[in-house]
Amino acid sequence: xxxxxxxxxxxxxxxxxxxxxxxxxxxxxxxxxxxxxxxxxxxxxxxxxxxxxxxxxxxxxxxxxxxxxxxxxxxxxxxxxxxxxxxxxxxxxxxxxxxxxxxxxxxxxxxxxxxxxxxxxxxxxxxxxxxxxxxxxxxxxxxxxxxxxxxxxxxxxxxxxxxxxxxxxxxxxxxxxxxxxxxxxxxxxxxxxxxxxxxxxxxxxxxxxxx
Amino acid sequence: xxxxxxxxxxxxxxxxxxxxxxxxxxxxxxxxxxxxxxxxxxxxxxxxxxxxxxxxxxxxxxxxxxxxxxxxxxxxxxxxxxxxxxxxxxxxxxxxxxxxxxxxxxxxxxxxxxxxxxxxxxxxxxxxxxxxxxxxxxxxxxxxxxxxxxxxxxxxxxxxxxxxxxxxxxxxxxxxxxxxxxxxxxxxxxxxxxxxxxxxxxxxxxxxxxx
DNA sequence: ATTCTGTATATTGTATACAAAATACTTTAT
DNA sequence: ATAAAGTATTTTGTATACAATATACAGAAT
Numbered sequence: 001x002x003x004x005x006x007x008x009x010x011x012x013x014x015x016x017x018x019x020x021x022x023x024x025x026x027x028x029x030x031x032x033x034x035x036x037x038x039x040x041x042x043x044x045x046x047x048x049x050x051x052x053x054x055x056x057x058x059x060x061x062x063x064x065x066x067x068x069x070x071x072x073x074x075x076x077x078x079x080x081x082x083x084x085x086x087x088x089x090x091x092x093x094x095x096x097x098x099x100x101x102x103x104x105x106x107x108x109x110x111x112x113x114x115x116x117x118x119x120x121x122x123x124x125x126x127x128x129x130x131x132x133x134x135x136x137x138x139x140x141x142x143x144x145x146x147x148x149x150x151x152x153x154x155x156x157x158x159x160x161x162x163x164x165x166x167x168x169x170x171x172x173x174x175x176x177x178x179x180x181x182x183x184x185x186x187x188x189x190x191x192x193x194x195x196x197x198x199x200x201x202x203x204x205x206x207x208x209x210x211x
Numbered sequence: 212x213x214x215x216x217x218x219x220x221x222x223x224x225x226x227x228x229x230x231x232x233x234x235x236x237x238x239x240x241x242x243x244x245x246x247x248x249x250x251x252x253x254x255x256x257x258x259x260x261x262x263x264x265x266x267x268x269x270x271x272x273x274x275x276x277x278x279x280x281x282x283x284x285x286x287x288x289x290x291x292x293x294x295x296x297x298x299x300x301x302x303x304x305x306x307x308x309x310x311x312x313x314x315x316x317x318x319x320x321x322x323x324x325x326x327x328x329x330x331x332x333x334x335x336x337x338x339x340x341x342x343x344x345x346x347x348x349x350x351x352x353x354x355x356x357x358x359x360x361x362x363x364x365x366x367x368x369x370x371x372x373x374x375x376x377x378x379x380x381x382x383x384x385x386x387x388x389x390x391x392x393x394x395x396x397x398x399x400x401x402x403x404x405x406x407x408x409x410x411x412x413x414x415x416x417x418x419x420x421x422x
Numbered sequence: 423a424t425t426c427t428g429t430a431t432a433t434t435g436t437a438t439a440c441a442a443a444a445t446a447c448t449t450t451a452t
Numbered sequence: 453a454t455a456a457a458g459t460a461t462t463t464t465g466t467a468t469a470c471a472a473t474a475t476a477c478a479g480a481a482t
Binding site for chain 2: 466472475
Binding site for chain 1: 216217219255258259262263266268274287290291293294297298300301305351352353354357
């Protein structure tokens, strides 16, 4: 109860980062004891974080034999992607018109994305921030939270894809087309393009995974 | 580790049932100590269940002062309903044509719903089963799981509404119209009607809550 | 009476302890 | 050497212990 945030939340963040960094590799077992030792806290908050991560699809929990990092699997990625796509489209459709300043922020992020050469972390971070910024006005808080949480799954896939397939970014042109529709206040077209953006991204990742 | 299922899962189920029965009233505090005593197990698995329930929106977790049952709130219901509606529509759209036997099951459930006079539990159970049966063929497992989980929120509202507003059911005619479209293999119409079913249900519950 | 304040109690978040089960290791037999 | 079987060691799931904070209560001041 020291840092004003429960230890379980700090543990959650830290473990998640290790998964994303590949420090905890897909398929590898995650022992609460060793994490507790490494983070210098007890097993209890660690286990609470692990339980949460397994509910979110980052870890797998086999009864009696603990936790392991979920292996990357094309089917899972397609499934999560389809869900996230539908939810982001819903969020966009039910959002009020974005402020000009937010539109500016979106193009700014896109400029950032275009100028990156090979920083995977930064690319994924900006891609996610672009989506979050797009949906920042969505009045459905629960939906926004859910989308944020669900992003954890595709984020892992995008990261690996960018790193291993050597791709640099996930098409900023799509972003531009979406922004263009939003700017015209044509939410229907924007939603359609957002869905299309997801569909292409999923297909790109999927076919690479199944290679 | 006795019942072949982790205690935290049994605790989860039991606590959830108590919330639904109204045994744990909205707004009331939930003390892990007292639950542990009542269920005859330790606080650890109880807390794991409480943490999960708070992530699912059934309980609220205030840092340092424990858990309480979420109060019923029209906004929350509308938000969850909108999400669930979108996800069920997605599930329906991406499902293969249902087997005749499953269609039969759906009309059978509807007959059951129509014949109920005043059993709230049974009504809610059948309504939920109808939805689950409709989406049983959906190949996106993650989506099905997510829908099942999300149902916990509207279920609480429907239950209270039926009980306190004295309504008997949530319109089996809607179900019939959806089934009719599914039977014609017109998934677009079916999806549209399903969305409409949700919209009307949400509106009915919402205006009652805000009365 | 009502509000404040200090103290007792309860409850939380976290750490540790313990028993059952799983994994790793060693020894023995083939 | 390989395989099997039995034993030691980890690791898990759950229970309990403990310190810090929050709540409840009693008495004093207004």
